[in-house]
Amino acid sequence: MSAADGVREHYNLWLGRRQPPGTEDPDFTRLADAVRRLQDQFTASRPPPALAAHSADTIEDLVAALAGYQVGEPDQVAGRQFAAVGRGQTFVPPVEIDTFDGDSVTARVSFGRFYLGSNGAVHGGAISLLFDDLLGQVANAPGKPRSRTASLSVDYRRVIPLETELTVTAHTSRVEGRKVFVSGALRSDRHLLAEAEGLFVRLLADQQ
């Protein structure tokens, strides 16, 4: 298997996996962290018009500079910086793994201002996003056949606070043929905040 195939094999599957050799990109990871901070600052800011216009000019220059370096999915580095919290991507909130035994994971997460829904609460879609990504990683743990989300159900038990360190857990609850059921929970230090049940269906050869 070539190095390129090795990267493809691990396409966006990071939990329990090492960074494929030769794919580390610390400068890109730093860029992703900066974009993430930009998302938070942008969402929270109310700049005067001149600063808004100047910021737009600056970002448009950056977009133009990056336009010359677009690559296809096999060569993408975003989301594949497995050693870094946030993985060099800016979509899923950064999850810091504490334990993972192949079937269950415990981790910490904090939602920045970018993920605000309203009235101080994290957007419900961001919670589903967190669960889909983490439960999906458990379903696709090393050595397991590839699977995709068929169904994801989230129960929102309490308002989820921004900018607060929370604990997120997930574990495989059962496997029935091609169906892998993964459960998840999000907790503060005092409360259960949300729970999720995911069904991940193992792919057939022609669905890979």
Ligand SMILES: CCCCCCCCCCCCCC(=O)SCCNC(=O)CCNC(=O)[C@H](O)C(C)(C)COP(=O)(O)OP(=O)(O)OC[C@H]1O[C@@H](n2cnc3c(N)ncnc32)[C@H](O)[C@@H]1OP(=O)(O)O
């Ligand atoms: C290359 C792969 C890479 C993996 C990506 C990793 C990225 C990591 C990113 C992180 C992770 C992010 C992950 C993501 O976000 S993955 C992205 C979001 N998900 C998708 O795009 C999946 C789209 N759907 C499909 O492709 C097909 O529907 C699949 C493949 C899922 C099943 O279609 P297929 O034709 O193959 O199977 P089947 O229909 O015969 O069903 C089989 C069994 O399943 C049961 N069933 C099915 N659906 C449901 C349902 N909704 N509720 C309850 N049950 C359901 C069904 O009754 C049957 O049960 P049984 O009768 O046998 O008992």
